[in-house]
Structures are given as structure tokens and as C-alpha cells.
Amino acid sequence: MVENFIYYLGLVLVIIGAIMLANRLKVAYPIILVIAGLLISFIPGLPVLKIDPELIFIIFLPPLLYEASFAVSWKEIWKMRRIITSFAFIVVFLTAISVAFAANLYIPGFSLALGFVLGGIVSPPDAVSAGAILKFVKVPKNLSTVLEGESLFNDASSLIIFRFAMVAVATRQFLWQDAALSFGWMVFGGLGIGVLLAFVFLEIEKIFPTDVNMDAILSLVAPYVMYIAAEEFHSSGVLAVVSGGLFLSVRRHQIFRTSQSRLRGSNVWESFVFLINGIVFLLIGLDLPEILVGLHKEGISLSDAIGYGLLITAVLILVRFISSFGAVFVTLIMRNFINVADRNPGMKAPVLMGWTGMRGVVSLAAALSIPVVMENGQPFPHRDLILFITFIVILATLIIQGLTLPTLIKALNLSDSGGGYMSEEESEHFLRREMRRVAFRYLDENYKERRTENEYFSQLMDRWEQEDKEDSIHKLSEEAKEIYFETLEQQRIWLREENRRNPNIDEEYIRHYLTRLDLEEERLRM
Known part of the structure; x- marks a missing residue:
């Protein structure tokens, strides 16, 4: 045996x-x-x-x-x-x-x-x-x-x-x-x-x-x-x-x-x-x-x-x-x-x-x-x-x-x-632009009155304006991170809906960005 x-x-x-x-x-x-x-x-x-x-x-x-x-x-x-x-x-x-x-x-x-x-x-x-x-x-x-x-x-x-x-x-x-x-x-x-x-x-x-x-x-x-x-x-x-x-x-x-x-x-x-x-x-x-x-x-x-x-x-x-x-x-x-x-x-x-x-x-x-x-x-x-x-x-x-x-x-x-479908370059430009728009819209609709009150909110906005800067993620307080997680979830919802209603988007790119959002969230949580 x-x-x-x-x-x-x-x-x-x-x-x-x-x-x-x-x-x-x-x-x-x-x-x-x-x-x-x-x-x-x-x-x-x-x-x-x-x-x-x-x-x-x-x-x-x-x-x-x-x-x-x-x-x-x-x-x-x-x-x-x-x-x-x-x-x-x-x-x-x-x-x-x-x-x-x-x-x-x-x-x-x-x-x-x-x-x-x-x-x-x-x-x-x-x-x-x-x-x-x-x-x-x-x-x-x-x-x-x-x-x-x-x-x-x-x-x-x-x-x-x-x-x-x-x-x-x-x-x-x-x-x-x-x-x-x-x-x-x-x-x-x-x-x-x-x-x-x-x-x-x-x-x-x-x-x-x-x-x-x-x-x-x-x-x-x-x-x-x-x-x-x-x-x-x-x-x-x-x-x-x-x-x-x-x-x-x-x-x-x-x-x-x-x-x-x-x-x-x-x-x-x-x-x-x-x-x-x-x-x-x-x-x-x-x-x-x-x-x-x-x-x-x-x-x-x-x-x-x-x-x-x-x-x-x-x-x-x-x-x-x-x-x-x-x-x-x-x-x-x-x-x-x-x-x-x-x-x-x-x-x-x-x-x-x-x-x-x-x-x-x-x-x-x-x-x-x-x-x-x-x-x-x-x-x-x-x-x-x-x-x-x-x-x-x-x-x-x-x-x-x-x-x-x-x-x-x-x-x-x-x-x-x-x-x-749109080309890879067109898809990336479109998705990045729209995902940022979704995030800003959610923040403005739910936390607009707090923009001048809390430093973490401006840090969070800085994170979106400088999305590719890795060090910006470490500036966020715990409270800002929770708001950030909410914006990530709004982006996920938008991506899934866009995949259903937009015949010009290849689902492969949608899934790629959904995975990126998951990795982003886990990196913050860890």
C-alpha cells in the first residue's frame, strides 16, 4: 500500500x-x-x-x-x-x-x-x-x-x-x-x-x-x-x-x-x-x-x-x-x-x-x-x-x-x-474613464458634504486622481478605506451591468478589471 x-x-x-x-x-x-x-x-x-x-x-x-x-x-x-x-x-x-x-x-x-x-x-x-x-x-x-x-x-x-x-x-x-x-x-x-x-x-x-x-x-x-x-x-x-x-x-x-x-x-x-x-x-x-x-x-x-x-x-x-x-x-x-x-x-x-x-x-x-x-x-x-x-x-x-x-x-x-468588439486600447481607455466617473459620482452623491471636513476624503480623492501611484494607497485611514471599498463595489456593479448592456465590450476585459478590483481590495485589507 x-x-x-x-x-x-x-x-x-x-x-x-x-x-x-x-x-x-x-x-x-x-x-x-x-x-x-x-x-x-x-x-x-x-x-x-x-x-x-x-x-x-x-x-x-x-x-x-x-x-x-x-x-x-x-x-x-x-x-x-x-x-x-x-x-x-x-x-x-x-x-x-x-x-x-x-x-x-x-x-x-x-x-x-x-x-x-x-x-x-x-x-x-x-x-x-x-x-x-x-x-x-x-x-x-x-x-x-x-x-x-x-x-x-x-x-x-x-x-x-x-x-x-x-x-x-x-x-x-x-x-x-x-x-x-x-x-x-x-x-x-x-x-x-x-x-x-x-x-x-x-x-x-x-x-x-x-x-x-x-x-x-x-x-x-x-x-x-x-x-x-x-x-x-x-x-x-x-x-x-x-x-x-x-x-x-x-x-x-x-x-x-x-x-x-x-x-x-x-x-x-x-x-x-x-x-x-x-x-x-x-x-x-x-x-x-x-x-x-x-x-x-x-x-x-x-x-x-x-x-x-x-x-x-x-x-x-x-x-x-x-x-x-x-x-x-x-x-x-x-x-x-x-x-x-x-x-x-x-x-x-x-x-x-x-x-x-x-x-x-x-x-x-x-x-x-x-x-x-x-x-x-x-x-x-x-x-x-x-x-x-x-x-x-x-x-x-x-x-x-x-x-x-x-x-x-x-x-x-x-x-x-x-x-x-472595441480594441484592447479602446476598451482599456473606456473602462478606466467610466470606472473613475462611477467612483467620483458615488463619492459626490454620498460624501459630498464631508469633503472639506475630513482629510481622509481628500486623500481618497487623491487616490482616484493618481490611480497608478502605489504609494497613494498607504495614505488612506481606516475610515477612508471603508469608503474606498464602497466605491470598489459600485464599480463592480457598473462593470457587470455594462457587460450585459454593451455589445461592444469583450467580457474578457470586464473580468480582467473585476479581478483587478478584487486584488485592490485584498491588498488594502491585508
Whole structure:
């Protein structure tokens, strides 16, 4: 037991070292982690790292999805809703269908139902992989919004396909009318349960007194409660977490009510998700030897299995490219009838979208969740081959697409229109000017009669006139600080309202200034 603990502790150190190396080389860390796991797996004498397939989804997916939904901007998702919806649902369905028929035609013994199992597993691109790569290069705002929004919802659609295909494999039948009803309940039931539970958590924060630690713990518990509750009612746990996360994201100031709570919660989540992502990508490499043993038992040669994996990878890339260009042509037609977010998408954007189809966390979790034995006592057919193909798809897309994506982005030289938002310089000038105006207005309306009575008031005004002078903050008395905190809160209220009513402001800048206000308040309090 002690030896296993040391091994697990060593894996955490490997994750940290691999990500440090990836940052040093300016390579996406999922690539380094997969390779590191693969190398470790061939070291003799190490214990086998196993997780119950039923726990894969519950342990890893809820926090990853919740953090992703909390990080995105609902305003931007709504703006790009048509293209996001098409990629998250239509493209995923087309991809799963293409993979199912390709597997059925070219892989011996693969039924169409098994093909849909594989299609549901490998159809969703991975947001973590794309995000890790895109942080080294700059892409247009609209494209990054589509990639982030797509990743939130494509997991749900792919896992719904996966679940129905698993039932078809087990029962050897597929009833379309039952599937349609089940699909409707999974989608709308998942969305409803997620929003309902998010509202409950919001009310708990309002009614009961909580401190910084409680806020952080409740935020960690929330996605698991949403996921498990939705799954218990046979709806989509993924959609429940996504909808609940988006609902609370817009109301984050009501969940984390103090500056300390917001800053602490952000740090906790950043570290937690960092560790989970690292473990999952390391698991991809660590699982290969066991998968190879299973392939040998099935009587499938390694070369054939690699060929099947590369075939499915080629199908995935081809379908995504076709879908990306198809989305452009649809946009060019529909712009004549409705308002679209980008009226002139060009031909460079679909090339980039087509090449951002790296697979990762969700595909691995789905593959590992396949039971070894079905409910009827029969072994699940071709389980190890499905796992191996998934491994090849993840590895190939991470290495082939992941390593070349930065070069492709630079070669395309995409112009950033800013998504219709003000430029960074314009946004900064506007926000700083208006935030100062809000502060002065609040001070004049509430403390005007005290301007000549108290020295601290003039010091406070001096703080606003010389906002960038760090030493001015130390001049404030305790009484002045309390008034200063009130003005900071008024600025927060204005920023949130401005984000809702002003379509020309990028929410990224709003959040940046909200964080600055929290840091400012904490610096004074400490």
C-alpha cells in the first residue's frame, strides 16, 4: 500500500515536470503527458493504475465541464450560437455516423452498433488540448469562442450517441421511437436539472452564512451533485453540469460574494483542474500495455490495430474539414436572410477549424467506461480494440495536429476583427474613464458634504486622481478605506451591468478589471 502511494505521488511529480517541460518547449502539455505516460508504462515492476470504469465519468468529467462552462462568456456563446450549435450537435452526429460506417466496412467483426459506440467515443474534439495549444498563438476572437463553446456541448451530444449505441450492443436492437423520446428527455431533462440545482446552490449561498472555505467547497461539490442527480433521472449529466455552470457563471458574484472568496475560489479551481487534466492525459499513456495484452487475446495483430486507428483518425479529420467548409457555405447563403455573427468568414477560418480536432479527455473517459462484461454475462465485444483505436486517435491527433497547429495558424495569418468588439486600447481607455466617473459620482452623491471636513476624503480623492501611484494607497485611514471599498463595489456593479448592456465590450476585459478590483481590495485589507 505504501509503495503504491509513493508511485502515485511520483506520478503527480511527473505531471508537474512534464508540464514544466512543455511550457519550456512551448508545446501543448497534453502531448508531453501522453508520451510521458507511454514511457512510464514500459518500466517493468511498476503497479498497474486501474480505475473502476463506472467511476471514470463521475470523477473526471463534472469538474472539467463545470470549470470550462464557468470560464466561457455566455454573451459570446450567444453571439456565435448558430455555428457553435452546428459544430456541437450536427457535426458530431455526422462524425459519429461516418466513423460507424467506416468501422463496419473495414474492421472485421465490427457491427454497426459497435461502430456507433466507437463514433460516440471519438467524435468530440477536446477543449483542453486545443486550449493548451492556442495559448501559445493568437487566433481571432470569433474562432476561439466557437472552439470553447463547441467543446462545452459536443461532449453531451457524443456521449448521448455513445449511451444509445451501448444499449444497442447489449440488447441487439434499436427502437427509433424510444430513442427519440429518450434523447429529448436526456437533453431537456439534463438542462432543466442543471439549472434547477444551480438555482438551489445560489439560494443556499444567499440564505446561509458562508465563509471563504465553504464557498470553495460548495463550488467543488456543485458539479458532482448536478451530474449524479441528472444521471439518476436518466438524463444527461454532462448537459446538467454545463447548463448549471453557465447559469452560475453569469451570477458568480452571488456565489463568491467577497473579493477574498473570488480570488481563493479561482486559485482552488485552477489547481484542481490542473491536476485532473494531468492525471487523465497521463492515464492515456499508462493504459497502453494493458490494452496491448487485450489485443493479443483477441488475436488482432498490432499492425492491423494501428491501421484501424489511423483509418478512423483520417475519417475524423476529413469529416471535420468537410463540415468546416460546409458551415462557411451555409453562412454565405443564410446571411442573405438572417443576421449572422460573421458575414465574411473567408476560407482561412474553416482550414483552422478543420485542423483543431484534437481528441483527449472525454474520448478516453468514454472508452475506459466500457464494461469488461455486459449485464448478460458476455464479454463486451472488441473492447480492447476500441480502447486501442481510441488511444491511436488521441495520440495521432495530438501529435500530428497539435504539433503543427501553431505553424498553421502563423502561416494562415488570420486577421482578428476583434469579434465586433472595441480594441484592447479602446476598451482599456473606456473602462478606466467610466470606472473613475462611477467612483467620483458615488463619492459626490454620498460624501459630498464631508469633503472639506475630513482629510481622509481628500486623500481618497487623491487616490482616484493618481490611480497608478502605489504609494497613494498607504495614505488612506481606516475610515477612508471603508469608503474606498464602497466605491470598489459600485464599480463592480457598473462593470457587470455594462457587460450585459454593451455589445461592444469583450467580457474578457470586464473580468480582467473585476479581478483587478478584487486584488485592490485584498491588498488594502491585508
